[in-house]
Amino acid sequence: MGDHHSTANAGPATVTGGAAGAVDMADAPEGFVPLRVKHVIPETRDAVSIVLDVPRGSAARFGYQAGQFLTLLVRVDGREYRRCYSMSSSPAVGEDLRITVKRDRGGAVSNWLNDTAAPGDLLYALPPQGRFVLNDTGRDLVAFAGGSGITPVFSLLRTALVSGTRGARLFYANRNRDAVIFDEALKTLEKRHADRFVLHHHLDDQRGFATQADIAAFVENTDGADFYVCGPNEFMDTVRTALGAAGVPTGRLHIEHFDVTDVAAAAPPETDAVTDEVTIVLDGSTTTAPYYAGNTLLQTARMAGLRAPSSCEIGSCGTCMGRLTQGSARMINNDALDQDEVDDGWVLTCQAVPTSPTVRVVYE
Structure with a gap:
């Protein structure tokens, strides 16, 4: 996951910066844990990996699966941001927790981290989350990564190759050779697992953007595999x-979004419906709350004093998902649910605005 956009101007600030502009925090916000930066590793001219030290008392909470992400809460220039960054480390090899951050044009946090993050800094994070993980099937892995979309894919590949006997194939698209993140590490992986790992680089400056024909050629003779895709939307x-x-079943296709809309600037969907109240089922308890125009279901739950699950709050991670069992709602942004889930009534409550007089949402 990349430099997702979610901002707020109030509430607790959360980050110590580099030597310039450091913000000292007395306490972490509720749910967030201070992680100390151990190392900052340049990966390319526009990307760094940040190795994090997890406090001993929080080690169990920060156990993770390959492909998952951390949500950071960061204050830059007086503004508070939530950002989700995938782990590039692998839980299968016993290494320190590591995220990789590519500089995003106009991205406040990605630029801040690339320019100023240094050993000793504190970054506040929620425990790992995400559904872009390996299935316990033993099936071969076919992955497609574009740009910094390699971050969770790299973790998946290393974990699959180290912890099992499955084969793996990677189609990795970048603008040019200089933009390739983990170039040397991927070469090492290719040599170490030459009998099980196939690596294909697609460089736009040599071949143009990847086409459907390129993809079709790459997936020949991959029947029965699981497919993982992460990169820019196009x-x-x-x-x-x-x-x-090519006939790949949707149940074997796993998508991770990181190139998303600036949800903070997006307007709620227009609706003629006047919603009076929202019924929320959380942890087996039912609460009926008044609804105030323009609020999302998550905001409504919070106003009712409920501690509903959430993380990125930009419609990307899926942590806040709930099922509508009555009424309807529209989502401002959805980069986490597939169409089958939406058809089954699932919504991202951080993005869902009611469009019916009454709504009932169940957190399961």
Whole structure:
């Protein structure tokens, strides 16, 4: 996951910066844990990996699966941001927790981390989350990564190759050779697992953008595999369309979004419906709360004093998902649920605005 956009101007600030502009925090916000930066590793001109030290008392909470992400809470220039960054480390090899951050044009946090993060800094994070993880099937792994979308994919590949006997294939698209993150590490992985790992680099400056034909050629003779895709939206759309045409079952296709809309600036969907109240089922208890126009279901739950689950709050991680059992709602942004889940009534409550007089949402 990349530099997701979610901002707020109030509430607890959360980060110590580098030597310039450091913000000292007395306490971490509720749910967030202070992680100390151990090392900052340049990966490319526009990307760094940040190795984090997890406090001993929080080690169990920060156990993770390959492909998951951390949600950081950061204050930059007086503004508070939540950002989700995937782990590039692998839980299968016993190494320190590590995220990789690519500089995003206009991205306040990604630029801040690339420019100023240093050993000794504190970054506040929620425990790992995410559904972009390996299935316990033993099936071969076919992965497609575009740009910094390699971050969770790299963790998945290393874990699959180290902890099992499954084969793996990677189609990795970048603008040019200089933009390739983990270039040397991928070469090492290719040599170490030459009998099980196939690596294909697609460089736009040499071949143009990846096409459906490129994807189709890469997935020949991969029947029975699990497919993982992470990258910019256009790249993922191309891959998804090509895989669909190749007959890949949706149940074997795993998508991780990181290139998302600036949700903070997005307006709620217009609706003529006047919603009076929202019924929320959380942890087996039912609460009926008044609804105030423009609020999301998550905001409504909080105003009712409920501690509903959430993380990124930009419609990307899926932590806040709930099922509508009565009424309807529209989502401002959805980068976590597939169409089958939406058809089954699932919504991202951080993005869902009611469009019916009454709504009932169940957190399961």
